[in-house]
Amino acid sequence: MSTQSATARETTEGxxxxxxxxxxxxxxxxxxxxxxxxIVVNMGPQHPSTHGVLRLILEIEGETVTEARxxxxxxxxxxxxxxxxRTWTQGTTFVTRMDYLTxxxxxxxxxxxxxxxxxxxxxxxxxxxxxxxxLMELNRLxxxxxxxxxxxxxxxxxxxxxxxxxxxxIILDLYELITGLRMNHAFIRPGGLAQDLPPGAVDQxxxxxxxLRKNLPEYDKLATGNPIFxxxxxxxxxxxxxxxxxxxxxxxxxxxxxxxxxxxxxxxxCGYETxxxxxxxxxxxxxxxxxxxxxxxxxxxxxxVEQCLDRLKPGPxxxxxxKIAWPAQLALGPDGLGxxxxxxxxxxxxxxxxxxxxxxxxxxxxxxxxxxAYTAVESPKGELGVHVVSDGGTRPYRVHFRDPSFTNLQAMxxxxxxxxxxxxxxxxxxxxxxxxxVDR
Amino acid sequence: xxxxxxxxxxxLLTTVEQAAGWVRKSSMFPATFGLACCxxxxxxxGAGRYDLARFGMEVFRGSPRQADLMxxxxxVSQKMAPVLRQVYDQMPNPKWVISMGVCASxxxxxxxxxxxxxxxxxxxxxIYLPGCPPRPEMLMDAILKLHEKVRxxxxxxxxxxxxxxxxxxxxxxxxxxxxxxxxx
Amino acid sequence: xxDAKEPDPRSEPNPEKDxxxxxxxxxxxDHGEEIRVQRGMFGANNGGDTSGYGxxxxxxxxxxxxxxPYGGWFDEVADELEGALEEQGLLPQNAIExxxxxxxxxxxxxxxxxxxxxxRTLRDDPALRFELCTGVSGxxxxxxxxxxxxxxxxxxxxxxxxxxxxxxxxxxxxRRIPSLVSVYPTNDWHERETYDFFGIVFxxxxxxxxxxxxxxxxxxxxxxxxxxxxxxxxxxxxxxPAPDQRRSYS
Numbered sequence: 001m002s003t004q005s006a007t008a009r010e011t012t013e014g015x016x017x018x019x020x021x022x023x024x025x026x027x028x029x030x031x032x033x034x035x036x037x038x039i040v041v042n043m044g045p046q047h048p049s050t051h052g053v054l055r056l057i058l059e060i061e062g063e064t065v066t067e068a069r070x071x072x073x074x075x076x077x078x079x080x081x082x083x084x085x086r087t088w089t090q091g092t093t094f095v096t097r098m099d100y101l102t103x104x105x106x107x108x109x110x111x112x113x114x115x116x117x118x119x120x121x122x123x124x125x126x127x128x129x130x131x132x133x134x135l136m137e138l139n140r141l142x143x144x145x146x147x148x149x150x151x152x153x154x155x156x157x158x159x160x161x162x163x164x165x166x167x168x169x170i171i172l173d174l175y176e177l178i179t180g181l182r183m184n185h186a187f188i189r190p191g192g193l194a195q196d197l198p199p200g201a202v203d204q205x206x207x208x209x210x211x212l213r214k215n216l217p218e219y220d221k222l223a224t225g226n227p228i229f230x231x232x233x234x235x236x237x238x239x240x241x242x243x244x245x246x247x248x249x250x251x252x253x254x255x256x257x258x259x260x261x262x263x264x265x266x267x268x269x270c271g272y273e274t275x276x277x278x279x280x281x282x283x284x285x286x287x288x289x290x291x292x293x294x295x296x297x298x299x300x301x302x303x304x305v306e307q308c309l310d311r312l313k314p315g316p317x318x319x320x321x322x323k324i325a326w327p328a329q330l331a332l333g334p335d336g337l338g339x340x341x342x343x344x345x346x347x348x349x350x351x352x353x354x355x356x357x358x359x360x361x362x363x364x365x366x367x368x369x370x371x372x373a374y375t376a377v378e379s380p381k382g383e384l385g386v387h388v389v390s391d392g393g394t395r396p397y398r399v400h401f402r403d404p405s406f407t408n409l410q411a412m413x414x415x416x417x418x419x420x421x422x423x424x425x426x427x428x429x430x431x432x433x434x435x436x437x438v439d440r
Numbered sequence: 441x442x443x444x445x446x447x448x449x450x451x452l453l454t455t456v457e458q459a460a461g462w463v464r465k466s467s468m469f470p471a472t473f474g475l476a477c478c479x480x481x482x483x484x485x486g487a488g489r490y491d492l493a494r495f496g497m498e499v500f501r502g503s504p505r506q507a508d509l510m511x512x513x514x515x516v517s518q519k520m521a522p523v524l525r526q527v528y529d530q531m532p533n534p535k536w537v538i539s540m541g542v543c544a545s546x547x548x549x550x551x552x553x554x555x556x557x558x559x560x561x562x563x564x565x566x567i568y569l570p571g572c573p574p575r576p577e578m579l580m581d582a583i584l585k586l587h588e589k590v591r592x593x594x595x596x597x598x599x600x601x602x603x604x605x606x607x608x609x610x611x612x613x614x615x616x617x618x619x620x621x622x623x624x
Numbered sequence: 625x626x627d628a629k630e631p632d633p634r635s636e637p638n639p640e641k642d643x644x645x646x647x648x649x650x651x652x653x654d655h656g657e658e659i660r661v662q663r664g665m666f667g668a669n670n671g672g673d674t675s676g677y678g679x680x681x682x683x684x685x686x687x688x689x690x691x692x693p694y695g696g697w698f699d700e701v702a703d704e705l706e707g708a709l710e711e712q713g714l715l716p717q718n719a720i721e722x723x724x725x726x727x728x729x730x731x732x733x734x735x736x737x738x739x740x741x742x743x744r745t746l747r748d749d750p751a752l753r754f755e756l757c758t759g760v761s762g763x764x765x766x767x768x769x770x771x772x773x774x775x776x777x778x779x780x781x782x783x784x785x786x787x788x789x790x791x792x793x794x795x796x797x798x799r800r801i802p803s804l805v806s807v808y809p810t811n812d813w814h815e816r817e818t819y820d821f822f823g824i825v826f827x828x829x830x831x832x833x834x835x836x837x838x839x840x841x842x843x844x845x846x847x848x849x850x851x852x853x854x855x856x857x858x859x860x861x862x863x864x865p866a867p868d869q870r871r872s873y874s
Contacts, residue, residue, distance in 0.1 A: 012779045053475055053520060073521045073836035075476055078554035078853075080821075081846050085867040093549070116727055146480065149487075165487030166688065172484075183477055183573055248810025259782070266785050364666060364873045370659070371687050371726050374778050374789060376758070387761040387776060388471035391660045392684040393874035397581055398846075400761035401777070402814075407759060410813050437474050439517075439836060518839045542861075546857075551866055552844050580664030619860040 034255035038066070039215050042422070045074040051150065052435030053235070053427065056412075060421055068416040068424065070409055075439040083399045087365030088114055089326060091396055093186040098401055099437030100183055101146055104139040105379040108400070109187035112269060113388040114190040116373040118366075120319055127315040129270050134205070134308040135178070135187070136270075136377075137301040141212065142171040143380040144294040148219065151291070151429035157294055160223060167215050177201055180332065192318035195330045202309055209302055209309075216302075219295055233288035237415040237427030240285050247414065248407045251382025253431065256282045256289035263378040270377075275304050283412050287430035297380070322357070324366050365394035381405050381432055403437040457598065461591040464508075464534065468583075471507035472500045473527065475514030478541040478573040482513045485576040495583060504530040507588070510563070511579075515543035516556045528563045536590065538582055538614070539565045541573050548572060631766035656686035656724075657768045660874075667874040684851075689722035697786060698730045704751040705732070705742070714741065731789040736801050739792050740828075743807045746779055746788075754788065757804065759814035764820035764847045772796040773824050777804070794824060803829040821846035 038061050047054040055071030079094050086094065095110045095178040096103040115121050118124050149164020172182045178201055179187040179194070187194050223229045239249065241257040254261055262304040264272040280288030280296035318325040331340035347354040370392040376385040382404030391397040408431045474482055484502065486492045494620050501507040504527045516524055528537070542548035545568045547557035559565060566589060569582040594602045640715055662682045665675035672678065693699050702723060706716035717737035724731040734742050746754040756779070763774040780787050794801050803826035804811045815826040816835040823844035828844035834841060843850050854866025864870075 038734075044750055053523075056685065073834075073838075074517060074523065075515065076517050076519060076554050076836040077476075077550050078552040078845065079550070081554075081852060082552050082867070085852055097477060100480065150483075160485075162488045165484055166489065169484070169489050177766070182575065183480065222797065246809045248756060248758065248808070250756075258867065266782070267787070273557060275603065290699055311461055324594065370656075370684050372729075372731075372776070372789075373443075373727055374787070376787075383758060383780075385758050385778060387778065389763050391874070392662065393660075395872070395874060397659075398763045400760045400776075404763070406813065406817075422784075516839075547853075551852075551854035551857065553850075556854055616860055617858045617863065 032254045036206060043424075045071065051433050054409075054428070054433065054435055054438075056424065056428070058416075058424065063420050063422075065288050065416050065419055065421055065424060068413045072406075072409070072438050075144060075435045077436075077440060079440050080399055080401065085395065087394050088190055088368060088396060089365060091399065093190055095399075095401070096186050097436065098440050099379070099381070099384075099403060099434045101143045101404060101434050102139055102379045102381065102437070103183060103185050103383055104132070104135045104188060105377055106401070107186065108136055108270070108376055109377045109379075109384050109401075110388070111188050111190045111360070112375040112377070113373045113386045116375055117368045117371060117388060117390050118190070119369075120191065120321065120324065123319045123321065124192055125316045125319070127196075127313065128317040130308050130311050130383065131193055131197060132188055133270050133272070133275070134305055136173050137304045137308070138382045140206075140301045141298050142168045144298050145171075145176070147294060147380070147429075148223075148291065151432070153222070154320045154425050154429050155229070157223075157265050160219070163215075163222065167212060170211055170215075171182040173306055174201075174205055174208055177204055177405075178318075188320075189326065191321070191324045192316070193307070194326075195296060196317045197312075200324065202312065205305065209305055212298075212302060216295070216298060224292070224295070227288060230288060232423075232426055233430075234284070235286050236419065236423045237290075237430045238285050239288040239411050239415050243411065243414055247346075247411045249382065249411045251378070251380065251404050251408065252290045252293045252413065253408055254382065255293050257285050258283040263376055263383060265331065268377065269375070275307050277301075277304050287426050294380075318378065323361075325365065326361060367392060367394055376402075378385070379404055381437070382408055385419065401437075401440055403440065405431075405433040405435075405437040406440075409433045409438055442466045457595045458591075460595055461593055464593075465587045465590040466496055468495075468497050468509045468536075468587070469499060469501045469507045470497060470509040470511050471504050471527065471531065472502055473510050473512055473524070475512070475516065475520065475539075476543065478544070481573045481576055482511055482540065482579065485579050488561050489559035490576040490580065492580070492583075495580070495587070497583065504528075505532060507531055508535050509538065510535065511540050512544040512559045512563075512565075513573075515538040515541075515548070515550055516562070517542075517554050518556060521562050523558050524559070525562050534593070536566045536586055537563050538567045538569060538586060540569045540579060540582070542570055543572070545570065647679035650659040653793075656688040657765065657771065658683045658685050659765045660684040661767075669872050669874070687724055689701065693724065694723065694725045694730065697784075698725060700858055701786065701788060702732075703728065704749060705745065708745045708752070709742065710748045712741070712745070714738065717833070718803070729787075729789060731791055733791045733793070736792045736794055739790070740802050740807060742806060743777070743779075743790070743804050746790075747807055752781065753783040754781045754859040756780040756782060757810055760804075760811060760818045762818040762846070763826060764822055764849075766796075766848045770795050773799050773822055775801050775818060775824060799823055800825045802825050802827050803832075805829055823847065 039051040041058045041060055043056040043058060045053040053074035055074065057069045057071060058065050059067035079098055083091050083094050089108060092107050095106040098106050115124060136376050145164045145168045149161045152160025175185065178197055179185040216369045239253060241259055242255055244254045246296065258281050260279040260281050265279055273400045276299045277394050278291050282293055329340040329343035347358055368390040370390050374385060374387045384404055385402035387400040388396060412428060412431060484490060486498055492498045508531065510528060512530060537546045543550060544559045547555050556562065567582045567586050569578060571578055644737055652858055663683055664673035664680055665677035689825060694702060701758065709716045709719055719735055721733040721735055746752045758778045758780060761776045763776060764772060765774065766772055772795060774791055774793045777790040778787060779790065792801055803815055805815065815829050816832060818824055819826060819832050820834045820836050821844055852866060852868035854868060856866055857864045
């Protein structure tokens with residue numbers, strides 16, 4: 001460090017020192033020249049502290065990050081291309097594997113887009129819509145739980161991770177009961193659902209909600225007031241409203257700036273305008289604010305789940321139009337979920353037309369009038385948009401997912417540059433990117 | 441018959457091979473190699489309910505140099521393939537690979553330009569685990585089966601002999617395309 | 625790229641273009657563009673059509689342009705946009721090729737050279753205020769000659785709670801579209817993605833490189849002329865072709 005003193009001159013009042021802003025710049029410049037501590041660190045694409053196969057290229061000076069860049073694409077799966085070779089209904093099987101932590105949101109967004117193209121939004125039965133909302137809100141819980149769990153683990157707090165996965169199991173048990181699978185469900189289909197809730201599901205969901213209500217305060221006890229946790233999170237990953245708007249960040253990142261933008265409120269879909277819930281915000285613009293928002297959103301989701309359960313009335317879960325609804329009646333067999341044997345016996349034995357119809361719908365699929373549609377849902381990570389183009393055929397012409405993780409991850413550089421290396425982990429964890437969604 | 445009868449009590453005899461196998465099996469360090477959906481199930485396996493700690497495997501090593509088991513959990517893209525091979529090369533011998541999920545095993549439903557159609561194109565695989573994603577119980581079953589394989593694996597000259605035999609058997613085996621009959 | 629031309633946009637007549645030149649955008653007909661021709665009853669891609677309707681030929685067209693009134697707030701947005709463009713000395717009909725209202729969504733088809741100006745107007749005009757761009761989605765229509773590649777932008781206004789779509793097309797021979805990164809920085813990665821998958825070059829993008837595929841990858845995978853790249857799957861004497869090689873219907 002330079003010990004050069006400020007310039008001085010003698011006046012009648014005595015010695016006057018002139019201190020200007022330029023001094024500090026010179027000092028910094030000299031320091032930067034003096035040492036060669038500028039290193040480029042390559043984190044990932046396989047690193048325990050990054051969410052999935054994310055590659056971070058950090059240029060650091062001592063402990064300070066001067067430049068941060070992301071390398072993505074290590075999980076690019078070509079799902080959007082694959083969709084073009086499958087029927088519209090088969091598409092749900094692919095989209096559910098995009099952001100694998102928010103399966104039901106992907107499926108719903110895609111199905112809403114297909115329904116918009118078909119012009120059957122109003123014909124989707126109420127029960128199907130309510131179950132969609134129910135599953136989405138449960139999914140919001142499980143996604144936020146993984147976010148908090150893995151975020152905690154990356155900070156070195158294994159307890160939070162164990163807690164998060166413990167509670168996620170409660171929700172996964174419900175998924176398994178309802179859809180037959182723990183992940184990657186393909187349960188929501190264009191026109192409705194693959195099948196109805198199984199018997200006893202409502203009671204089990206109520207039971208689970210009760211358990212979760214008991215468990216959620218434990219995160220508060222463990223983390224919210226924890227001084228270490230707060231010290232690691234507060235003021236880290238700062239991104240203000242202008243930054244969010246410019247970078248297109250949505251979801252908890254946007255809400256942590258104090259703007260209560262939530263598509264469930266502003267552009268309601270699936271009847272969200274009729275549910276009673278709040279949009280939590282924070283005004284801290286930092287990781288800690290996002291953590292608090294996620295915690296509160298989980299409580300709100302539980303509230304919505306309860307409202308869904310109260311509203312469930314018996315009825316169909318698929319549109320009445322037999323040219324769209326799959327004729328299959330699904331049942332759980334010894335080898336998993338499949339066509340019900342009774343239904344197959346009926347169409348094979350008694351109705352030739354039903355058999356032909358079944359065959360045509362399954363092998364050929366239904367046609368969707370040409371045009372394009374964009375639907376967006378509020379996924380746990382932000383605005384999940386789906387742009388679907390049809391050429392009038394039985395397969396999608398083009399499906400593009402605007403995944404919130406992809407867009408939000410761009411904010412990584414803005415959040416990390418100028419901070420410490422250790423804070424990069426916190427900032428990335430607060431963005432909660434899921435590489436399946438980023439790379440698709 | 442020989443030495444065994446003359447030993448004082450409190451001694452247990454075994455071969456070095458068996459001892460090494462038993463020790464290796466009992467302390468496996470998996471590398472964190474989560475790629476996609478399967479990685480979440482892999483983490484779940486390590487967490488509370490399924491508790492991989494029961495098999496002494498809860499410590500996932502961040503560095504491949506400290507790991508001897510690579511669980512390839514998820515789809516391997518063409519861009520990830522060289523990275524995967526590099527991580528595998530960095531692991532010290534002996535090392536094992538579990539290909540978790542259909543995507544890692546055969547490309548699964550993603551039969552397209554982006555995905556490597558089976559991680560066995562890049563690294564030798566010991567256990568293929570089907571499922572999309574496999575349940576944690578299935579992963580544990582695969583791990584236990586691998587333990588058995590590790591426990592009975594050969595050492596030194598015997599290992600070379602076993603490798604030679606395996607290669608000969610593989611060369612003689614009927615290619616799948618020439619197999620006939622029921623698809624099972 | 626358009627900046628140099630901007631001083632006098634009125635002097636450029638809207639596409640008075642030589643259709644024989646392959647690198648110029650084509651003109652649009654009265655109806656929506658024809659994107660495909662459906663043949664036969666089921667549109668099977670291989671094998672015969674035994675339905676008796678094998679000779680059936682039907683062109684498939686996208687929804688055509690709409691005329692006023694568009695309904696709801698669509699007219700308001702269109703009026704505001706046209707007014708704002710006129711204030712800047714740009715004839716709206718030069719910038720906006722046509723307006724399509726379909727399935728409750730408003731789409732402006734924009735001339736590519738005027739895209740940045742239109743986007744900036746949409747973002748900055750207080751009556752429009754489309755602050756949030758949700759990225760670019762590329763679409764490849766190989767049969768829409770002279771306008772093969774489309775870039776589709778969805779703009780969201782949080783202030784007015786509205787969503788519109790901008791669509792820009794570019795011929796395959798000259799696949800360039802001005803970048804919107806200077807207006808919406810969020811489009812940085814989205815444009816790189818669209819470049820990676822469709823080969824559309826976004827002029828003025830700060831670092832247009834591949835983002836998803838490896839840097840040395842050949843081709844642009846999501847174009848229609850790029851095959852799916854699947855391999856046949858064989859199992860015990862049976863062989864199943866890749867999804868794009870199977871018999872299929874459209």
